[in-house]
Amino acid sequence: FVAADDEQWADAGTDEPGGAAPTPTLAVVGRPNVGKSTLVNRLIGRREAVVQDVPGVTRDRISYDALWNGRRFTLVDTGGWEPDATGLQGAVAAQAELAMRTADAVMLVVDASVGATATDEAVARVLRRSDRPVILVATKVDDDRLTSDTAALWRLGLGEPHPVSGLHGRGSGDLLDAVLDLLPETPRDDVGAGSGGPRRVALVGKPNVGKSSLLNKVSGELRSVVHDVAGTTVDPVDSLVELDGEIWRFVDTAGLRKRVRTASGTEFYASLRTQSAIEAAEVAVVLIDASEPIAEQDQRVIGMVEEAGRALVLVFNKWDLVDEDRRLAMKRELERDLVRVRWAERVNVSALTGRSVAKIAPALRTALASWDQRIPTGRLNGWLADVIAATPPPVRGGKQPKVLFATQAQTRPPTFVLFTTGFLEAGYRRFLERRLREEFGFTGSPVRLSVRVRE
C-alpha cells in the first residue's frame, strides 16, 4: 500500500481534464508509400505538418489538428513503425487494429496505381470487423485514367472507394465532406471526457461505516459554493463538496443526505445503488470501518470498483477507535484480504473528530492522475523490451511466444494491448502488470492488459 503522504501524484501525469473541447479522431492507415503522408498534409492544408505536443503522441503516432467547414477533428497518422518479424502484413494489420481501438473512424489508404495488394486485403479484413466507421481512399488518382482501377477497390468490402490525388489535391474536398459525414460530433464515449466541471466521486461502503458522517463533515460550506461553479448543473442526487480548495461532485448522495434508512432497503437494493454510484463516478472512495475486521462486503464493494474500471481510494474511518491491537490485526487483514488492490492509496480518518480528512483530496488527485495517465508508445516498448529480455514468456507447447509490440489503447483506466505471436499465461501477464506498475506507478488506478495473438 502506498502511504497517503507520498506525493507521487506530482509526477504521475499531466493529462489535465477540461481544457479545450475534445475533438473526434480519424486514424489513417495503409501500407508504406501509398501516399498517406502526402494525403494527410493535403487534408490539413499545410505543406509542413506541425506535430502536436500532446502526451501519448510519439513518432509512430503523430496527430494533427484539422478543420473543415468549421468543424474540428484530429487526424492521426499511425504509420511509421518498421515491419518486424511478422512482416509487412502483420505490422500493417496491427496498425489497423490499433486504429480501430483508438479512433472514432478509420481511413484506409490504397494506392490506385498499384491496386489492392494481399496486404491491403489483409488490412481490409481486419477493418471489416470494426465497429468504427471506415472510409476507403484510392490515392494517386491524378487524372481520369485511373477511374476503373479505383472502381476495382469495391471488392475490398469497405464500401465506395474515394479517389484522390494527395499530390494535386484532386478530390480532397469531396473526401473531407465524406469524412465529416462519418465522424461523430464528439469523440466516442470516454468516461468523463469533455464533461469538464468538478470530477465525480462515489462515496461507497457497507452500512454504518460512516458515509453520512463523512459527507456531513466535509460539506460544511456546501450551499454557498454551489452558485459559484459556473455552468454547473447539479443533479439533485449529487452534492458539490469543496475539499482542499477544489470542488468535487459526490454522486448519488441523496440517500446519504436524507439518511433514509428504509425498512425495504434490502442488501440487493443497496448493492444496486452502490453499483450505480460507482458507474457514475470517475473515482470511488470506499469507506471501511477500521474498528472492525475487514468484511467480505468491503471486499465486494472494492471488487465492483475494480470491475467498473474506476480509480480507487481506500478510506479507513473511525480511526479514533483503533488501538494498538486492532492496528496489528488490521495489518494482517490488509495482506490477506486486500492484497489484490495494494496499488490503492490508503487514508486513515475519523469522520467524528475530523482527523486526516484533509488527506482525502490529495489521494483522489493521485488516483485520477493515474487513471488519466498515458504512457508514450516509444517509452512503453523500450521498457517492455528490457523486461522481456530479462524474463521471457514461458515456453508453451514447445514454442516461445514473442511479444512484438505494445500500446496503451486507452486511459480511464489505462488499458494496454500487447501484440504477440502466442498465448501469454495468466501468471506472466500478472508479472508484466506488476513490472508495469513498478515502472510507471498507476497508484490508485486499475490497469488492464490484453493480449492480441497474431499468426
Ligand code: GDP
Ligand atoms: P506514405 O509512406 O504512405 O506516407 O507515402 P508518402 O506520402 O510518403 O508518398 C509515397 C510516394 O508517393 C511519394 O513519392 C509521393 O510523392 C508519392 N505520392 C503521394 N501521393 C501521390 C499522388 O497523389 N499522386 C502521385 N502521382 N504520387 C503521389
Ligand code: GDP
Ligand atoms: P453510513 O451508514 O455509512 O452512512 O454511516 P453513518 O455515517 O450513519 O455512521 C454510522 C455510525 O458510526 C454512527 O453512529 C456514527 O456516529 C458513527 N461514526 C461515523 N464515523 C465515525 C468515526 O469516525 N468515529 C466513531 N467513533 N464513530 C463514527
